[in-house]
Amino acid sequence: MAKDLVFEIGTEEIPAKFMSRTLEQLKEIAAKALIENRIGYKSLDTYGTPRRLVLYVKDMAEKQEDLETEVKGPSKKAAYDSDNNPTKALLGFVKGNGLDFKDIYIKELSGAEYIYGRKHLKGMDTKEVLKRLLPDILTSINFPKSMKWGNKSFRFARPVRWLVPIFGDELVEFDKDGITCSKYTKGHRVLSEGDIEINNASEYFDKLRKAYVIVDQNERREIIRRQCEEISKQQNGNIIHDDELLEEIVYLVEYPTALLGSFEVDYLKLPKEVIITPMKEHQRYFPIEDARGNLMNKFIAIRNGDNSYIDIVRQGNEKVLRARLADAKFFYEEDKKVSLDQCVEKLKHVVFQETLGTIYDKTVNIMNNSNYLAEELGLDESQKNMLNRAAYLSKADLVTNMVKEFDELQGIMGREYALVQGEKPEVAKAIEEHYMPRNAGDDMPSSLLGAIVGIADRIDTITGCFSIGIQPTGSQDPYALRRQAISIINTILDKKIHIDIKKLAEKAITPFVEKKINKEEPSKVIDDIIEFFKHRLKNVLLDKNYEYDVIDSVLNVGLTDIEDAVLRVKELSKWKNQEDFLAIASSFNRVSNLASKAETAEIDSNLLSEPTEKELYDSYMNVRNIFNEAMERKDYNNALKALMIMKKPIDNFFDNTMVMVEDQSIRRNRLAMLKNIEDMMMRFADLSLIVVNK
Amino acid sequence: MTFQEIILALQNYWAKQNCIIAQPYDVEKGAGTMSPYTFLKALGPEPWRIAYVEPSRRPADARYGENPNRVYQHHQYQVILKPSPDNVQDLYLGSLMALGIDPKKHDIRFVEDNWEAPTLGAWGLGWEVWLDGMEITQFTYFQQIGGFDCELESAELTYGLERIAMYIQEKDDVFDIEWVEGVTYGDFFKVAEWEHSKYSFELADTKLLFSFFDSYEAEAKRIIEEGLILPAYDYVLKCSHTFNILDARGAISVTERTGFISRVRNLARMVAQAYLKQREAMGYPLLKK
Numbered sequence: 001m002a003k004d005l006v007f008e009i010g011t012e013e014i015p016a017k018f019m020s021r022t023l024e025q026l027k028e029i030a031a032k033a034l035i036e037n038r039i040g041y042k043s044l045d046t047y048g049t050p051r052r053l054v055l056y057v058k059d060m061a062e063k064q065e066d067l068e069t070e071v072k073g074p075s076k077k078a079a080y081d082s083d084n085n086p087t088k089a090l091l092g093f094v095k096g097n098g099l100d101f102k103d104i105y106i107k108e109l110s111g112a113e114y115i116y117g118r119k120h121l122k123g124m125d126t127k128e129v130l131k132r133l134l135p136d137i138l139t140s141i142n143f144p145k146s147m148k149w150g151n152k153s154f155r156f157a158r159p160v161r162w163l164v165p166i167f168g169d170e171l172v173e174f175d176k177d178g179i180t181c182s183k184y185t186k187g188h189r190v191l192s193e194g195d196i197e198i199n200n201a202s203e204y205f206d207k208l209r210k211a212y213v214i215v216d217q218n219e220r221r222e223i224i225r226r227q228c229e230e231i232s233k234q235q236n237g238n239i240i241h242d243d244e245l246l247e248e249i250v251y252l253v254e255y256p257t258a259l260l261g262s263f264e265v266d267y268l269k270l271p272k273e274v275i276i277t278p279m280k281e282h283q284r285y286f287p288i289e290d291a292r293g294n295l296m297n298k299f300i301a302i303r304n305g306d307n308s309y310i311d312i313v314r315q316g317n318e319k320v321l322r323a324r325l326a327d328a329k330f331f332y333e334e335d336k337k338v339s340l341d342q343c344v345e346k347l348k349h350v351v352f353q354e355t356l357g358t359i360y361d362k363t364v365n366i367m368n369n370s371n372y373l374a375e376e377l378g379l380d381e382s383q384k385n386m387l388n389r390a391a392y393l394s395k396a397d398l399v400t401n402m403v404k405e406f407d408e409l410q411g412i413m414g415r416e417y418a419l420v421q422g423e424k425p426e427v428a429k430a431i432e433e434h435y436m437p438r439n440a441g442d443d444m445p446s447s448l449l450g451a452i453v454g455i456a457d458r459i460d461t462i463t464g465c466f467s468i469g470i471q472p473t474g475s476q477d478p479y480a481l482r483r484q485a486i487s488i489i490n491t492i493l494d495k496k497i498h499i500d501i502k503k504l505a506e507k508a509i510t511p512f513v514e515k516k517i518n519k520e521e522p523s524k525v526i527d528d529i530i531e532f533f534k535h536r537l538k539n540v541l542l543d544k545n546y547e548y549d550v551i552d553s554v555l556n557v558g559l560t561d562i563e564d565a566v567l568r569v570k571e572l573s574k575w576k577n578q579e580d581f582l583a584i585a586s587s588f589n590r591v592s593n594l595a596s597k598a599e600t601a602e603i604d605s606n607l608l609s610e611p612t613e614k615e616l617y618d619s620y621m622n623v624r625n626i627f628n629e630a631m632e633r634k635d636y637n638n639a640l641k642a643l644m645i646m647k648k649p650i651d652n653f654f655d656n657t658m659v660m661v662e663d664q665s666i667r668r669n670r671l672a673m674l675k676n677i678e679d680m681m682m683r684f685a686d687l688s689l690i691v692v693n694k
Numbered sequence: 695m696t697f698q699e700i701i702l703a704l705q706n707y708w709a710k711q712n713c714i715i716a717q718p719y720d721v722e723k724g725a726g727t728m729s730p731y732t733f734l735k736a737l738g739p740e741p742w743r744i745a746y747v748e749p750s751r752r753p754a755d756a757r758y759g760e761n762p763n764r765v766y767q768h769h770q771y772q773v774i775l776k777p778s779p780d781n782v783q784d785l786y787l788g789s790l791m792a793l794g795i796d797p798k799k800h801d802i803r804f805v806e807d808n809w810e811a812p813t814l815g816a817w818g819l820g821w822e823v824w825l826d827g828m829e830i831t832q833f834t835y836f837q838q839i840g841g842f843d844c845e846l847e848s849a850e851l852t853y854g855l856e857r858i859a860m861y862i863q864e865k866d867d868v869f870d871i872e873w874v875e876g877v878t879y880g881d882f883f884k885v886a887e888w889e890h891s892k893y894s895f896e897l898a899d900t901k902l903l904f905s906f907f908d909s910y911e912a913e914a915k916r917i918i919e920e921g922l923i924l925p926a927y928d929y930v931l932k933c934s935h936t937f938n939i940l941d942a943r944g945a946i947s948v949t950e951r952t953g954f955i956s957r958v959r960n961l962a963r964m965v966a967q968a969y970l971k972q973r974e975a976m977g978y979p980l981l982k983k
Contacts, residue, residue: 012783013821015806050804145808147819147835149847150777158819159835161780189787190797252803283827301827309799316800316826316861323763323866 002042002059003168004201007134008185009053010162016050016251018143018157023048023217029140030055033133038065039126047215049254051189054215055137056204060167064123071097073115076106090115127167134165135176152177162186169200187211188254191305212255212306221250227258228300232288235260237296239286240276249284253304261285261318265297267325270332271416277406278324285321331401340417343396350399353479355517356464359395362457365464365511367391369456372507377452377497387449390430393418394453397431411435437487444494451491455499458484459508466529467512469519485536492562493540500560505529534559541566546573553689557682564634571636572685584643585690587650588681591674592688594659598675599668607669612649612656619649620677627680639684646677697859697873700793701747704771704853707792708745711785713773716746721928722935725750726772726852727811730927733962734969735774736839736848740980742776747855751935753894753942759880759887762867766890767883771853778835778849786823786833786851793858801826809834813934813958815841815966818850830858840966841959893939900945907936907954914961923969930961 014022023046031044034057042059073079079090086094094101099117107116139154146155154177163181165172171183184195185208192211198204205215214220224246232239249256267275272295279285285299301317303310347360356362370391374384397403397414415432419425426449433450434457436443445451465471465479472481492499505526513522520528534555541551546569554568575581608614623642630639659670681687695703709715719729726732726748735742748770756766775782783804787797804821809832811817820834832852836844856879859871869880914929937954940946946954 013804013806017806145819147837147847148844149835150780151846159778159780190802252805303801304803305801312799313801313826316828319866320827327763 001062002040003062005055005057005060005130005167006164006198006201006204007055007137007166007172008162008164008204009138009160010164010186011051011053011156011160012158013050014048014053014157014251015145016248019048019217019251020247022053022141022143022157026053026055026137026141029137030057033137034060037129037133038067038123039129040065048217048251049213049215049220050251051186051254052213052215053141054204056201060126062126062168064126064129066123067121069119069121071099071117071119072109073104073117076113076115079115093117127170127172130165130167130172131174134163134172135174138163138176150178152179164198166198166201166204188213188305191255214255217250220253220256221246224249224256224258224302227256228286231258231260231300235288235296235298237288237290237298239288239300242280242286245280245284245286249302252284253302255305257303257306257310258300259303259310259314259317260298261301261314261321262298263318263321263325267329268295268297270325270329271412273409273412274328274332274402274406274416275325277409278328279321281406281408282324283317283321285317327405328402331405335400335402335413335417336420338400339421340393340396340414340423343399344392346399347395353464353468355468356512357515359398361511362460363392363395365460365508366394366453366456368511369460369504369508370452373452373456373499373504376499376503377448383449386424386426387430387452389423390427390434390449391453391456393423393427393431394434394457437490439483440486444491448495448497451495451497454491455488455504456508458488459504462488462529462532463505463508463525464512466525466532467509467518471528471532481532482536485533486540489533489537489540489562493566496563498561498563501533501562502526502530502560530559533562537562537565541569546570547576549689549691550576550685553685553687556686556689557684567634568636568685571640572690575640576690580647582690584647585687587647587654588643588678588687590654591650591677591681592686594671595674595678598671600672601675601679603672603676604665604669607666609666610657612652613670613673616646616649616653616677617673619646620673620680624680631683636684643681643684643687650677695794695859695862696875697855697871697879700855700859700862701771703792704789705745707789708773711743711775713743713745713775716744718746718748721931722751723748723931724752724934724938725811726770727816727850728814728931728934729772730924732772732774732850733814733816733839734923734927734966736776736836736844736850737842737966738970738973738978739845740776740973740978741846741983742774742848742980745771745773748772751890751938753890753939756887756891756894756942758891759869759884762869765856765868765883766887766894769855771851771855773851773853774848775851776848777846782849786831789851790825793862795825795862804833807832812955813937814839814962815959816962820850825861828857828861830854830861841963842966842970894942898939898943900940900943903936903940903943904945907933907940910936911957911961915964918961918964918968921968921972923965923972926961926968927965930958930965933958933961 027044027046034041040061041057044057047054047056073093074089079087081087093115094104094117097117097119099119104115104117106113143157146157148155149159160179162185163179164183164185165181166183171181173181183198185198187196187208188211196207196211198207208215214223228239275295276287279287279299285301288296288298288300290296299321303313344360344363347363348358350359352359352362367388370387374387379387393414397410397417400413400417402413403410411432411434415428418428418431426447429447430449430453433445433447434453436445436450436454445454461479461484462481465481470479509522509525512518518525537559538551538555542548550569550572554565554572559565605617608617623645627639627642630642659667661667705715716731719731723729729748731744731746749767750770751767753766755764757764779785787802790797803824805824807820807822809818809820816836816839818834818836820832822829823831823833830853834850836848836850838844856868856871860868863871865871869878869884871879873879873882910929910932914926914933917926917929937958
């Protein structure tokens with residue numbers, strides 16, 4: 001007979017953002033424990049609300065499965081005396097393991113014979129095993145941040161206050177540091193009174209529903225979705241979806257009821273983000289927009305409770321939002337009285353990093369790096385002027401009241417205030433977009449100017465930090481340099497722009513070298529930065545499912561132009577899937593093996609004697625021109641095609657010509673030719689790194 | 695309910711929960727936590743239950759009495775329950791009932807908020823308590839004080855009295871709160887707000903204050919060497935308040951800021967350490983009660 005198990009861990013309110021990960025973890029821990037303890041079940045799920053973590057196992061076996069194990073005993077020699085009677089050693093082994101003589105047998109182990117016994121372990125009652133397992137499961141749960149309370153031996157996100165473990169219709173009794181188990185759980189904090197008795201695991205969900213707790217998070221999510229939909233439809237609008245916000249709210253309530261609130265239309269004159277940010281970040285409301293996508297003076301709040309007294313709750317929430325919007329409006333009006341140029345001056349008093357200087361210093365660097373990139377990318381005069389202005393104003397909003405209050409509005413306020421003071425729309429857009437992409441899933445900057453200022457800003461941070469020795473190590477990356485490098489790479493790839501990252505880093509490092517704050521030689525710092533970018537680029541490409549050997553073969557020949565390296569990876573990946581390519585890679589592999597022995601790269605055509613040697617030389621001279629021209633045009637398809645022409649001459653050469661001959665000058669000449677061929681190939685990729693046996 | 699009645703209701707409620715009802719500590723401070731009745735008593739293994747109003751000065755929040763929500767000095771109602779009882783959340787909800795706030799008629803939530811006071815070397819985990827979306831209380835389980843692990847964890851409840859009063863009295867401006875019938879919060883404090891704002895932002899003699907800071911710091915160290923804890927701690931509080939004025943006055947750059955904070959934290963740690971030793975030497979008298 002199988003029975004259900006419910007194990008409820010009753011807590012004080014667990015931080016909402018921990019919950020989904022915690023429930024996954026609880027599921028993994030429990031499944032592993034049950035398998036290890038040979039307890040069968042049909043399905044296992046976890047549920048949670050702010051005040052409870054719940055493990056629910058369906059159709060769980062009432063007993064552990066029996067276990068048969070083999071135990072090793074004494075050697076045969078020691079087990080029997082000369083008369084073939086069991087010795088004390090054997091008797092002890094049999095007795096000690098609770099075996100019978102029919103359970104023992106002889107087996108060979110590394111040349112000697114030993115006594116073995118087959119041991120039968122009867123499965124215990126599941127309920128007994130659970131008394132040991134459940135407290136272990138409870139204390140194995142980890143949280144990003146956990147606390148101590150009341151002299152307990154384990155930590156938890158917030159105090160655990162009750163435990164309800166019911167197997168079938170029986171209470172599994174144990175005590176963990178004074179927290180006892182019972183059949184009594186608690187319903188909704190205010191809507192339910194007294195304890196709720198759970199007599200059978202299967203009635204758990206229904207009894208709690210009656211006590212105003214929807215235990216299943218998926219059900220709560222659906223209720224919230226549906227109610228939001230209904231309310232916003234009635235208002236002829238739509239909520240602005242935000243999965244992260246929804247997920248947080250799901251774990252802030254046990255019994256969700258959506259309510260509509262509103263605020264004075266006048267606040268809609270504020271920039272949209274200024275209204276949305278306090279709503280979402282501070283109050284956890286959903287904003288509503290009308291059919292044309294304009295923000296409405298309405299919001300939806302999710303109450304933890306039912307409909308009773310909902311007007312009081314609505315008024316309270318409206319009052320709080322009104323106060324926040326009044327604050328925002330005040331900041332907005334105050335900020336508009338100060339020009340962004342004045343703000344830039346104030347940046348002289350804001351420290352970016354102790355050694356690296358102020359944000360103003362950073363601004364100057366961003367401008368210099370931007371100007372350098374503008375030259376490299378061949379921007380016209382009017383673009384250059386706008387870029388320069390955007391770079392100059394890029395950090396100005398950091399000292400505005402609004403950004404001090406809501407730091408997530410950096411860039412956005414810069415855009416708004418720039419428009420207010422009559423900057424060109426392109427400049428305003430670049431100010432906003434230089435922060436993009438803010439994180440892995442974020443949008444890319446839509447404008448080239450925004451992309452350039454963003455790259456200029458990030459390369460400044462990276463070279464600055466590397467100069468003073470604060471590069472990332474292990475999990476330590478206080479300035480998020482990895483993310484910054486990845487943002488540079490993704491921006492370059494998105495905009496398809498050709499930038500020599502090495503030259504850019506050399507440009508960006510100059511202010512730090514001038515200030516003499518670099519801890520190592522500039523060339524060493526640059527090398528480290530290039531290595532750092534290689535690693536990030538490799539990860540970016542692996543994420544895009546390129547093969548690691550193709551990536552390595554391209555990155556191994558050095559990294560300068562990121563977009564270019566990626567184009568070569570793309571081209572090589574196409575070729576790698578063609579069958580004959582692997583044969584070609586192995587031909588080049590033979591070239592590389594010997595080319596490393598070359599002492600010179602100078603070929604003397606007069607020393608060429610063998611026909612296959614001459615053939616290879618002619619082929620090389622011919623291919624070299626085609627290859628170089630194709631590389632020049634960044635026509636990587638034809639560049640590779642040109643290299644492929646050489647397969648036959650290379651193979652013929654190796655099959656018919658001896659390279660390591662006695663004659664010094666001929667040997668040197670042949671090695672020199674191979675070296676030339678290798679150098680050519682290495683401008684594309686180190687083909688010898690392509691994994692052939694696949 | 696007037697402001698005064700709110701205070702009285704809380705005093706009565708927590709007195710019934712066996713808390714000592716103490717009076718505000720007489721040295722300037724930014725929060726109720728900084729009172730030695732909390733900072734020191736939260737250390738070590740001895741139980742402690744206390745409640746008090748704490749006028750809390752925050753020069754940077756001063757607004758010349760012109761902002762409806764921000765003031766130089768506000769009033770916290772501080773409760774320490776050490777060890778934290780199992781039903782501490784229910785006790786808290788009971789206190790709201792005592793203020794006429796029936797949880798059934800509202801939406802009361804415990805939303806994650808972790809408290810940290812770098813100048814005190816103190817942190818804890820807990821929540822901000824929301825009443826229909828408004829934060830009215832900070833609820834913290836202390837984990838460390840003065841850089842030392844809390845041997846016996848306390849629950850700290852810090853009520854924002856002005857917020858609660860504005861809610862109960864349905865006022866949009868803090869200065870409209872009725873302190874007692876016929877006397878508003880503005881009548882009581884508006885001039886003080888203006889004067890302290892003027893002083894903090896415009897008139898404070900920064901050179902003099904910097905020298906005060908140095909002197910207070912030196913005196914705290916000297917006194918702690920002599921084994922006197924409370925007088926030394928008074929000077930730590932004075933350092934902290936002086937730093938807050940200088941900060942509001944814009945006299946401390948971001949770089950210097952970290953340095954000043956760590957100087958105050960060092961003093962706090964020294965005092966905490968000395969207090970722990972003193973209580974141990976005394977044989978933890980409160981354990982025997």
